[in-house]
Amino acid sequence: MATQHQGDYTDASPRPTGTLGPSKHGAVVRVAVVGAGVSGLAAARALASAGVRTVVFEASDRVGGRLATWRAEPGLVFDAGATLIAPAGAEFRSFLEGLPEGSRPERIERWIAPHEGLRVLPGDPARNASARYAFPQGNQELAEVLAVGLEVRFGARVEWLDRMDGGVGVRGERFDAAVLAVPGPQALELLETMGERRPIRPDGYRSCLSVALGYPMDAPDLPWFALIDPDQRHPLGWLSLESRKVSGRAPAGWAAVVAQLSARASSDWYEVDDDAIVERTAGFVGRLFGRGWDAPKVSRVVRWRHSQPELSAMFESVNRPGSTVMVAGDGVTKGRVEYAYESGRRVAALLLEGRNGHGG
DSSP states (O other): OEEEOOOSOGGGSOOOOOOOOBOTTSSBOEEEEEOOBHHHHHHHHHHHHTTOEEEEEESSSSSBTTOOEEEETTTEEEESSOOOBOOOSHHHHHHHHTSOTTSSOEEOOSEEEEEETTEEOOOOHHHHTSOOEEOTTOTHHHHHHHHTTSEEEETOOOOOEEEETTEEEETTEEESEEEEOSOHHHHHHHHHHTTOOOSOOSSOEEEEEEEEEEESSOOOOOSEEEEEOTTOOSSEEEEEEHHHHSTTSSOTTOEEEEEEEOHHHHHHHTTSOHHHHHHHHHHHHHHHHOTTTTSOSEEEEEEEEEEEESSOOOHHHHSOTTOSEEEOSTTSSOSSHHHHHHHHHHHHHHHHHHHHHTTO
16 A cells, blocks of 8 residues: 655655656656664665655555654554664764754663673663663654655555566556565565675574563662663663653553563574563572562563564675665664664665666
């Protein structure tokens, strides 16, 4: 289903700042973007701002990819994918600061503490000095903002690409170029359908089990909002007290918690049924916080098959100037929201430079 993405972000729509002009076939330049995660939306937004017609193809029914928010009664908000946003780069930070008032993320004031076998250790002051943010109504809101004004087609899985009249065929339509903003292995498969091979790793992704837990009690008031096992030896790799992270995550008298299991535990337990995963995970939370925390009233397990890349290919080796197919996302960069955004902007810039350099 195609939709012109809307939202309560009327000032966030991409504004055309120029045009590419016609392609060699005389038609307005069109670019297909496969994947409505942060990298794909950032690429589409940058292209649309330059006057390029873009169509975003998304297999699921929502934008955001691994920027995923789950909401549950009675007003609980969980980030089941990326739990925080750390804008170290000037470009991404400027984008966030330029969002309409009321649509900007909140700074997370509490810090992250390491744990060793569920024993909480002092946090690193240097690392905790970095600014971290989250959206009160869930980090998926970032993707919603990026998508405003773009044509996004939901339920539009792309399984192959064609060479079509000097361009790229996507689901039977001709485009002048395409951006593959999907995990590396999927991008590699799509490239192979049109006879191309790029130096992208066909494997090497860590899976992740993300467990959302809701409790009819207030979260403990601690100086930290999250725990991390730096060595990833314990099954509990990450714990986020969502209702202590930023405002708006839970009503009074309730706590929202997200636990993300280590790569090894996620791999070992990936096919285990949800109830067993919740029971084991809640047991860890109970050991941390005491009585009652081993028995959540609300729960959900979210499985990420391609969560984080072990190693990414070099952006420059995968994306060649002049190519009609570009790759964005964590297949060519580190697995963080900021890097996904930057990679989308970079592929858009390459396409714009290539078209302008060839006189449109």
